[in-house]
Amino acid sequence: MPVRSTAAPSWGRGLYLITPDDADTPRLLAQVAAVLPQAALLQYRNKLAAPGLQRVQAEALAGLCRDHGVPLVINDDAALAQAIGAAGVHLGEHDGDLAAARAMLGDEAIIGVSCYDDPARARAGAEAGASYIAFGAFFPSGTKPNARRAAPGLLRDSAGLGLPRVAIGGITPDNARGLVEAGADLLAVIGGVFDAPDPVAAARAFRACFDQDGFEQARFDHV
Ligand SMILES: Cc1ncc(COP(=O)(O)OP(=O)(O)O)c(N)n1
């Protein structure tokens, strides 16, 4: 049984934007600032940056997120999330213990877990106090070409856990709608926005997947 509330989270449904690996901080900030008004959540993820640069980039993004009223989640690193006062952390299978992150960041923190294609991981995450569960990859991903593949039925089948369900992996505006219909509350996207010819148009199209379905997109008050 999930131990956390099943009430809708304040960050709602919609686009869960994840940053690309970019060592050029002003360019990263400009790219993110352009599309942030369309996002329900932002994750800072830079797998190539050294800890010092990660800290600088995470702090700069935290300021941007504050300005736009969008919660910032840090990938992999609960200590960095705590150090910069981020809203939470995303943990994969090699990123440490959920209970330890919860103890460090507190009850209100957003702590997401990667479940890949594994419903048992989702159940365990729910029982351990995760804030959301993420499944993927649903489509071939240029960002993570070797990601394990997942089927949309996982989203439908995990509804009973009572947690927001995140879909990730190769998601574009053209293939996103089926995932929302299968139950995705958030679409986690890197390339589908940042590699698009028009990132703002792509981000708007992701958001429209939720608007057109008649669902409330929680973060329309900051556009
Ligand atoms: C929302 C979301 N879902 C999944 C992941 C992947 O996490 P992980 O498997 O730890 O891989 P890395 O992102 O650390 O390479 C994620 N970051 N965000």
Ligand SMILES: Cc1nc(C(=O)O)sc1CCOP(=O)(O)O
């Ligand atoms: C970081 C990540 N995790 C995945 C998983 O399946 O757990 S897929 C993925 C890459 C997401 O980037 P893009 O939107 O460019 O495909």
Ligand SMILES: [Mg+2]
């Ligand atoms: Mg990770």
